[in-house]
Amino acid sequence: VPGSLATxxxxxxxxxxxxxxxxxxxxxxxxxxxxxxEQLDSPAARVxxxxxxxxxxxxxxxxxxxxxxxxxxxxxxxxxxxxxASASVLDLLGEGSAARKLVALGCLTALPTATAGAADWLxxxxxxxxxxxxxxxxxxxxxxxxxxxxxxxxxxxxMRGVLLSLAGGGLLGxxxxxxxxxxxxxxxxxxxxxxxxxxSADAGHTSDGMFVVEPSxx
Amino acid sequence: VTALDVRWVSIFADVPAAHLATAQAFWTAATDxxxxxxxGDQDEFIPLExxxxxxxxxxxxxxxxxxxxxxxxxxxxxxxxAAAAGALGAEQISATEELVVLATPAxxxxxxxxxxxxxxxxxxRPAVWDxxxxxxxxxxxxxxxxxxxxxxxxxxxxTGWPQGRTDVPEFARLNPPGRLPVQFLLQRxxxxxxxxxxxxxxxxxxxxxxxxxxxxDLGAEVLRTAEGWTTLxxxxxxxxxxxxxxxxxxxx
Numbered sequence: 418v419p420g421s422l423a424t425x426x427x428x429x430x431x432x433x434x435x436x437x438x439x440x441x442x443x444x445x446x447x448x449x450x451x452x453x454x455e456q457l458d459s460p461a462a463r464v465x466x467x468x469x470x471x472x473x474x475x476x477x478x479x480x481x482x483x484x485x486x487x488x489x490x491x492x493x494x495x496x497x498x499x500x501x502a503s504a505s506v507l508d509l510l511g512e513g514s515a516a517r518k519l520v521a522l523g524c525l526t527a528l529p530t531a532t533a534g535a536a537d538w539l540x541x542x543x544x545x546x547x548x549x550x551x552x553x554x555x556x557x558x559x560x561x562x563x564x565x566x567x568x569x570x571x572x573x574x575x576m577r578g579v580l581l582s583l584a585g586g587g588l589l590g591x592x593x594x595x596x597x598x599x600x601x602x603x604x605x606x607x608x609x610x611x612x613x614x615x616x617s618a619d620a621g622h623t624s625d626g627m628f629v630v631e632p633s634x635x
Numbered sequence: 636v637t638a639l640d641v642r643w644v645s646i647f648a649d650v651p652a653a654h655l656a657t658a659q660a661f662w663t664a665a666t667d668x669x670x671x672x673x674x675g676d677q678d679e680f681i682p683l684e685x686x687x688x689x690x691x692x693x694x695x696x697x698x699x700x701x702x703x704x705x706x707x708x709x710x711x712x713x714x715x716x717a718a719a720a721g722a723l724g725a726e727q728i729s730a731t732e733e734l735v736v737l738a739t740p741a742x743x744x745x746x747x748x749x750x751x752x753x754x755x756x757x758x759x760r761p762a763v764w765d766x767x768x769x770x771x772x773x774x775x776x777x778x779x780x781x782x783x784x785x786x787x788x789x790x791x792x793x794t795g796w797p798q799g800r801t802d803v804p805e806f807a808r809l810n811p812p813g814r815l816p817v818q819f820l821l822q823r824x825x826x827x828x829x830x831x832x833x834x835x836x837x838x839x840x841x842x843x844x845x846x847x848x849x850x851x852d853l854g855a856e857v858l859r860t861a862e863g864w865t866t867l868x869x870x871x872x873x874x875x876x877x878x879x880x881x882x883x884x885x886x887x
Contacts, residue, residue: 458802462862469844474842474844474845477842478765478766478767478841478842478845481841481842483765483766483767483841484766485766539879540841540879540880540881540884541881542802542863542879542880543800543801543802543887544800544887545887603887604884604885605881605884606881607883607884607885608761608768608881608882608883609813609884609885610688610758610759610760610761610882610883611760611883613687613688613757614757
């Protein structure tokens with residue numbers, strides 16, 4: 418099989434257009450295209466400027482998760498994603514009215530979630546800022562699609578609403594993948610110094626390289 | 636020339652004697668450190684002890700000049716390291732068994748200091764102010780345009796650290812191994828800058844604006860606000876920057 422284990426890469430293969438390419442490689446090319454898209458730098462700088470003007474510093478800290486000590490945005494995304502995913506399950510079960518309410522819940526909670534993400538994004542530059550901008554744009558497109566889905570459902574066009582929700586879910590998958598790339602590959606929101614050993618047992622160094630043993634408590 | 640085995644980096648603020656007490660009060664408060672016991676023949680070195688992790692930031696009393704910043708590279712054999720630096724174009728200024736003082740091709744002072752084996756040191760952790768974090772974690776080498784490439788090549792060859800990515804061509808970045816407490820940023824000075832080669836400390840902060848205001852409250856003066864950083868002058872006259880980078884974020 419072309420592009421399978423024989424390439425020595427990864428065992429996941431995608432057939433069709435990407436025959437011979439691993440899914441991993443396709444995603445890697447997508448990520449590097451986004452990371453290197455320097456034409457995004459000037460719009461990104463303008464958007465950051467607008468957000469900085471709009472967000473009071475205190476709000477920025479809360480949105481970034483300062484009181485929690487962890488980023489807030491990755492926790493908040495579970496609410497709109499959960500609501501929208503559940504809406505599609507309810508569509509399957511024929512619970513159209515409940516599904517519509519969950520689509521609305523997802524749209525409402527997506528707004529503070531996006532704002533929290535914007536606060537995280539303010540600390541980024543370069544490749545991370547480009548990735549963050551595309552992540553936000555794709556997820557905003559997902560939000561618009563779910564808003565259209567809600568409107569269609571509201572007007573009684575249920576099938577259109579169901580299909581728009583599925584399209585929104587597809588966009589959300591792309592946006593979410595970029596969010597994963599930001600955190601797990603680019604390290605946004607990660608403090609590597611948290612991984613430093615808290616304290617060596619009972620010994621340390623002086624600045625001039627001398628080895629000292631501190632008195633033990635025993 | 637083989638690259639040095641750099642085991643730790645210290646950063647020194649060279650402070651005129653008259654301003655030493657002012658600098659000590661400011662920098663301990665700004666970086667959430669405490670002043671340790673002075674070291675050196677004339678007690679001229681004051682370590683700033685972090686709450687967690689090992690010290691790397693020092694104040695050094697100097698008798699002449701306006702002061703500034705310089706790095707010390709900790710290596711197993713300073714004399715051999717100085718020979719390597721000399722082969723790459725550095726000028727030796729003074730030398731003992733334990734410490735060699737040199738200048739880069741562009742004229743930036745730096746030292747090579749002996750570091751024996753033993754347990755590795757730990758990088759300091761970010762200070763936390765109402766949930767906002769800040770951390771002294773970068774030395775910016777400000778290099779005149781004419782000698783920029785020479786010094787970039789010098790530092791890259793001497794340390795063997797790979798070059799990282801930067802957003803603008805005026806800057807270059809060397810990414811030291813993750814165990815070291817500071818990364819090196821190299822800035823190409825503009826053609827109108829006749830100040831010579833120098834260096835300055837950079838802090839990273841979650842909230843750059845709030846961090847700069849905190850420093851103003853401690854007596855620093857904001858000189859310039861750029862897109863990604865704020866340039867300040869401490870009460871002792873030293874220039875440094877607060878940059879909009881998340882503390883502890885992996886370099887790129």
